[in-house]
Amino acid sequence: MPELPEVETIRRALAPRVQGRRLAAVEILDARWSRPLAPDELAGGLEGRRVERLGRRGKYLLWELEDEVTLIQHLRMTGTLLFDPPDEPSHVRVRIALDDGHRLRYTDPRRFGTGELALGRAALEAFLDARLGPEPFDAECTPAGLRRAARGRTAPIKAFLLDQRRIAGVGNIYADEALHRAGIHPLRPAGALRLAQWEALHAGVVAALQAGIDAHGASIDDFRDPDGARGTFQDTFLVHRRAGEPCPACGGPVRKLVAAGRGTYVCERCQPRPRG
DNA sequence: GTGATAACCTGGGTGC
DNA sequence: TGCACCCAGGTTATCA
Numbered sequence: 498m499p500e501l502p503e504v505e506t507i508r509r510a511l512a513p514r515v516q517g518r519r520l521a522a523v524e525i526l527d528a529r530w531s532r533p534l535a536p537d538e539l540a541g542g543l544e545g546r547r548v549e550r551l552g553r554r555g556k557y558l559l560w561e562l563e564d565e566v567t568l569i570q571h572l573r574m575t576g577t578l579l580f581d582p583p584d585e586p587s588h589v590r591v592r593i594a595l596d597d598g599h600r601l602r603y604t605d606p607r608r609f610g611t612g613e614l615a616l617g618r619a620a621l622e623a624f625l626d627a628r629l630g631p632e633p634f635d636a637e638c639t640p641a642g643l644r645r646a647a648r649g650r651t652a653p654i655k656a657f658l659l660d661q662r663r664i665a666g667v668g669n670i671y672a673d674e675a676l677h678r679a680g681i682h683p684l685r686p687a688g689a690l691r692l693a694q695w696e697a698l699h700a701g702v703v704a705a706l707q708a709g710i711d712a713h714g715a716s717i718d719d720f721r722d723p724d725g726a727r728g729t730f731q732d733t734f735l736v737h738r739r740a741g742e743p744c745p746a747c748g749g750p751v752r753k754l755v756a757a758g759r760g761t762y763v764c765e766r767c768q769p770r771p772r773g
Numbered sequence: 774g775t776g777a778t779a780a781c782c783t784g785g786g787t788g789c
Numbered sequence: 790t791g792c793a794c795c796c797a798g799g800t801t802a803t804c805a
Contacts, residue, residue, distance in 0.1 A: 498798065529782090556799080573799055574782085588783090607782045609799070628800090652776055661800080669798065718784090718797080758778070759798065 499572040501633070501666030502709030503720050503728065504556050507578055510723045511601075512551040514580060519547045519596040520562070527590040530605075530612050542614050543568060555629045555665030559621075566614065567621045573609035578602070580723040606719065629665040633702050638664065640695035647687040647695075654690065655683035656757035658702070667702060670715055670730075673737040673762045674708075675701035677746075682768040683756040689771070708733065736762040 525536035678701030714728030749766035
């Protein structure tokens with residue numbers, strides 16, 4: 498599941514290969530990907546333009562093209578970008594040919610991924626600002642700021658972490674791993690956390706995301722980098738998808754429960770369940 | 774405004 | 790072996 502570290506892994510691998518190149522041809526095979534624009538309409542906005550920068554914001558991959566045109570790409574559940582795959586992969590939704598002869602293939606078995614066009618800097622910022630809170634690694638993302646955003650909230654902290662408007666880039670995997678690092682139960686009401694807990698959680702989020710980036714992402718199911726290689730973060734998960742196994746910190750059992758409607762993994766010795 | 778839930782979608786796993 | 794069913798999850802829309 499591409500979360501911030503997986504998208505960053507893709508960005509780092511692709512940026513030196515696409516920056517400065519032109520999108521010679523763009524073929525969109527799935528109208529779901531480009532809607533509300535028709536495939537030809539979106540492809541027409543991209544073709545011939547030079548890639549000035551490949552950026553990222555939260556889980557969005559930002560293809561910043563000349564003339565202030567940006568392709569805002571979200572991989573959702575199973576999206577993968579492959580660079581010069583040896584064979585034509587299955588579930589190809591978009592084909593891109595670069596002007597130096599290299600090829601990109603966007604594959605997405607579940608077809609949740611999206612590509613949207615922003616015309617102009619203001620449109621891009623409006624799109625992102627409406628959907629995303631601060632980047633976890635930025636100085637503006639602070640424990641005190643998160644605490645303010647959560648004030649009065651009774652929803653579980655896991656739901657708060659998954660809400661991209663509160664903090665950008667955290668998904669199900671990294672929320673579980675961050676909460677375990679911080680010793681906080683995922684069902685604890687977000688508004689009930691003390692400042693010291695927010696400090697621990699902020700540090701846990703940053704540490705989990707950085708570990709994911711260092712491992713080139715987590716490849717539980719579909720994630721592959723642009724060269725088709727798997728990430729290794731799944732090999733060092735503390736709790737996520739480890740139900741029934743001993744907690745690496747205390748040896749207690751890792752349990753699976755549902756929080757925010759998502760499969761959630763917790764060690765209730767390290768992460769005491771809230772009373773009531 | 775807030776929180777919970779359904780819907781989108783398909784491959785893989787499980788049970789019969 | 791084949792079929793039906795369930796589950797996974799990021800985001801958005803809808804409802805209470």
